[in-house]
Amino acid sequence: MASGGRTDLDGGAVAPLTICVIGAGGFIGSHLCEKLMAETPHTVLAVDVYCDKIRHLVDPPPPHLAGRIAFHRLNIKNDSRLEGLIKMADLTINLAAICTPADYNTRPLDTIYSNFIDALPVVKYCSENSKRLIHFSTCEVYGKTIGSFLPKDHPLRKEAEFYVLTEDESPCIFGPIVKQRWSYACAKQLIERLVFAEGAENGLEFTIVRPFNWIGPRMDFIPGVDGPSEGVPRVLACFSNNLLRREPLKLVDGGESQRTFVYIKDAIEAVLLMIENPARANGHIFNVGNPDNEVTVRELAEMMTEVYAKVSGEPPLEEPVIDVSAKEFYGEGYDDSDKRIPDMTLINKQLGWNPKTPLKDLLETTLTYQHKTYKEAVKTQMCLATAT
Ligand code: NAD
Ligand code: UDP
Numbered sequence: 426m427a428s429g430g431r432t433d434l435d436g437g438a439v440a441p442l443t444i445c446v447i448g449a450g451g452f453i454g455s456h457l458c459e460k461l462m463a464e465t466p467h468t469v470l471a472v473d474v475y476c477d478k479i480r481h482l483v484d485p486p487p488p489h490l491a492g493r494i495a496f497h498r499l500n501i502k503n504d505s506r507l508e509g510l511i512k513m514a515d516l517t518i519n520l521a522a523i524c525t526p527a528d529y530n531t532r533p534l535d536t537i538y539s540n541f542i543d544a545l546p547v548v549k550y551c552s553e554n555s556k557r558l559i560h561f562s563t564c565e566v567y568g569k570t571i572g573s574f575l576p577k578d579h580p581l582r583k584e585a586e587f588y589v590l591t592e593d594e595s596p597c598i599f600g601p602i603v604k605q606r607w608s609y610a611c612a613k614q615l616i617e618r619l620v621f622a623e624g625a626e627n628g629l630e631f632t633i634v635r636p637f638n639w640i641g642p643r644m645d646f647i648p649g650v651d652g653p654s655e656g657v658p659r660v661l662a663c664f665s666n667n668l669l670r671r672e673p674l675k676l677v678d679g680g681e682s683q684r685t686f687v688y689i690k691d692a693i694e695a696v697l698l699m700i701e702n703p704a705r706a707n708g709h710i711f712n713v714g715n716p717d718n719e720v721t722v723r724e725l726a727e728m729m730t731e732v733y734a735k736v737s738g739e740p741p742l743e744e745p746v747i748d749v750s751a752k753e754f755y756g757e758g759y760d761d762s763d764k765r766i767p768d769m770t771l772i773n774k775q776l777g778w779n780p781k782t783p784l785k786d787l788l789e790t791t792l793t794y795q796h797k798t799y800k801e802a803v804k805t806q807m808c809l810a811t812a813t
């Protein structure tokens with residue numbers, strides 16, 4: 426079959442694939458589908474319970490994509506069509522999950538079911554039908570760093586081995602069961618172990634992805650506009666919402682936790698390399714992040730405030746941030762990862778991938794999108810809320 430002119434990293438032709446993307450309607454799924462449609466000859470079976478973020482691709486597909494992408498509205502919890510779709514595909518990519526921290530301690534059962542139980546049939550059907558699987562896990566499986574247990578000013582905290590997170594070496598360190606924050610990490614860890622064991626015992630061809638805070642347009646929702654008013658999305662959308670409403674950004678427990686943020690479009694390049702280079706990607710767990718984009722949450726808030734002022738033309742508030750306790754913001758049972766620096770050695774060696782976009786640039790693109798997409802809707806929603 427024609428390769429559409431695409432070659433793998435070893436110079437071989439890449440045959441057009443049929444890919445079953447589960448969770449295709451989410452943040453990462455929407456960017457992945459766009460990339461596959463724009464740059465490859467691959468065909469996508471897009472599975473999700475909703476398709477708002479890929480409506481432009483599937484409802485209906487534009488003429489040039491006819492036959493290349495089809496949306497299948499189904500809940501993988503309980504739909505007998507799932508196995509048929511996996512059988513039709515050469516490769517399945519499972520993105521479906523509850524993955525917003527506000528849910529981990531308040532809806533721990535849904536979180537565990539979604540990230541472990543609901544993923545089981547996907548792994549089973551791939552294994553039984555000898556189909557390749559790319560499973561999305563999370564950097565959160567590392568939990569806390571070893572260094573976080575040392576006193577604050579201990580010199581060992583500065584040693585890489587006390588904080589750099591390495592796929593096949595670092596331990597997974599979670600808090601106690603009463604800290605239900607870790608329900609997500611624990612469920613993801615167990616599904617990773619299951620996928621790995623299917624590989625070892627039954628020959629499943631798999632790749633596991635551990636995203637480190639991928640961010641960009643279409644991430645999550647703006648509460649009261651395209652999501653519930655009381656909903657708490659991930660930090661990018663929380664801070665965007667605050668900026669759009671001209672209210673202070675809330676720093677949980679002082680905003681001291683550190684994160685590395687990677688631009689979604691850089692990260693999707695890594696996923697495409699995994700898709701098209703099975704011989705290099707199979708059997709591996711890959712960190713996908715940008716170690717050069719590390720900030721504390723407080724620094725992120727300051728940067729977003731500055732960038733938003735630039736792209737919106739609105740001056741920042743006099744008091745741009747306020748402190749809030751984790752209990753107030755997330756409720757009982759919240760806990761946090763202190764620091765997340767991905768070791769990039771493996772993905773660099775296997776796939777030659779490196780992230781490109783500095784944090785400032787990716788925030789500028791993303792906040793320009795947020796402002797254009799949401800500013801008027803937020804204004805309308807705020808007027809309606811004060812009128813009632
Ligand atoms: P997202 O919430 O935007 O996307 C998940 C999608 O899965 C949603 O569209 C949802 O409707 C769908 N889904 C959930 N349960 C389903 C079910 N039972 N049946 C059918 N569809 C279902 O999240 P995302 O940011 O795109 O994340 C995708 C994956 O990557 C998740 O597994 C997540 O744990 C992992 N991840 C993402 C990040 C990140 O930085 N964005 C970080 C760590 C891990
Ligand atoms: N956070 C915050 N204010 C908010 C939302 C999140 O201070 O309005 C913090 C949160 O406590 C965590 C970090 O930002 O330390 C990143 O949170 P996110 O929800 O993006 O997910 P995580 O990286 O923890 O998986």
